[in-house]
Amino acid sequence: MKKKVLAALLTGTMLISATACSSGTRAESTRVYYEPSETQGEMDAYVEYESTTVAAENGENFNTEEYNIIKENGFVDVAQSPLSTFAADVDTGSYCNLRRMINGGWDLKNVASSIRTEEMVNYFDYKVENTDKIFSVQYSVGDCPWNPGNKLLVLTMQANSEINVPNEGNNYVFLIDTSGSMDSDDKLPLVRKSFKLLAGTLTSNDRVSVVTYAGSAATLLEGSNDYKEICKAIDSVTASGGTNGSGGITAAYKCAEKNFIKNGNNRVIIASDGDMNLGITSQSGLVDLIKEKKETGVFLTTLGFGTGNYSDANMESIADAGNGNYFYIDSIDEAERVLCEKLKQTTVTVAKDVKFQVEFNPAEVASYRQIGYENRQMSARDFNDDKKDGGEIGAGAQVTVCYELILKGSSNDTGSGLKYQDTELNDKAKSGELCTVAVRYKAPTSDESTKLEYPLKDNGISSREDFNFICGIIEASMLIRNSEYKGNATFDSAYQLAKSGTDNNKYREEFCTLLTKLGADF
DSSP states (O other): OHHHHHHHHHHTEEEEEEEEOTTOOEEEEEEOOOEEOOOSTTOOOEEEEEEEEEEOTTSSSEEOOEEEEOOOOOOEETTTOOEEEEEOOOOOHHHHHHHHHHHTTOOGGGTGGGOOHHHHHHTSOOOOOOOSSSEEEEEEEEEOTTSTTOEEEEEEEEEOTTOOOOOOOEEEEEEEEOSGGGOSTTSHHHHHHHHHHHHTTOOTTOEEEEEEESSSEEEEEEEEOOHHHHHHHHHTOOOOSOOOHHHHHHHHHHHHHHTOOTTSEEEEEEEEOOOOOSSSOSHHHHHHHHHHHGGGSOEEEEEEOOSSSOBHHHHHHHHHHTTEEEEEOOSHHHHHIIIIITHHHHHSEEEEEEEEEEEEOTTTEEEEEEESOGGGBOOGGGGGOTTSOOEEEETTOEEEEEEEEEETTSTTOOOOOOSSOOOOOOTTGGGOEEEEEEEEEEOTTOSSEEEEEEEEEOOOOSOHHHHHHHHHHHHHHHHHHTOTTOTTOOHHHHHHHHHHTOTTOHHHHHHHHHHHHHOTTO
């Protein structure tokens, strides 16, 4: 615990500690430190980090899971800040982790502020009409269910799954955390099964290395495409000792560089509970290490496992820092979904450093609130700066973005209150467009970006099932977080919206089942 307190002091962490009593009650103390971050416009915002130690229900075991606090986006006046700028994010870890906690009967109030709404939305697939361009776009504008009088803009962008991206083979490094904390059924045994699933998809052009880390790092296999040999190396790992995550990361990238495939998919895949207590242990230190390593051209995937000491904060942060994707694996079914069914979307990068900038039309929109993407915000000037990182999108992957809008002249439009902002509208402002979505991206092997633009009008709802289902997700997320913007949202409403949009999809049906476990009285 002392190391985590020190990390809090050095990196700007919010540390919440709880002590177990025989009755299972909690006594909490809080220290808060703030670290400023760049944001859009003139808004004041902070990135806050949280490390939690929560008593288990039986009052004997301790929970030391770690989560970054998310400070929710608020409404922004278009007259003052018409640009909303952020990096793409296709991670889904927050949803799967939440599913684990709901199924485990957790009191979600302990982690409510860590829920990342965009990862809940992006877990699911939506209808998009494919084009032959690198991105296809589908969007809807409909009434906002929880705030009558407001509108909801839902936009889904899908990367072309058939785009010709050179891929001479996959160079994977399976980086496995074998520390003592991984010795439970939902950790190392599930890791073994998961990596065997991925190994079963390999071809003769692919190669796999297996690196482990506990107190120190060890390379068990290097550059093999022999399935039996790979499985033998995976089966040999056992859990014991401390957790030198930084040592393992360094060894894995070294191995990936040694076996680098030109015009191939070179990737380190980390499987861990994220709890690192040796070497570099602070979140900021790990992020700096990953930022350095990503310059090698090796991409990153993080797979989170386990409960009790899980560090969502570390796993999500290093994925964002390393041209990577973050997933949480709570079952072998989820492992198969991520590593087999969606393998191309998660490993074959078709666009890197993807950034969005939405310019709202002041003639149509009075104010807006972006739902989610709080820790992916960028300053407006960074959009055109190719040195500033964005997110990575794989072949066929989708990014869904949502905004709650207060339209100009609506009953909720209170005006900007500014004296000199009302000017004569130009022809473009009179076009009826709500906004223009600009996207910048780089080809996988390029250092120069390309810009695309998509003007959006209020053309209604393109898919009622998708729109309703996404509304259900957002309502549930706001209720879990006890959002100040939840308006009339209830779990009953969230369920009805989501249920009407399940479209006979098993994953959407599962989400509806989770909502019944939360109950309307949460």
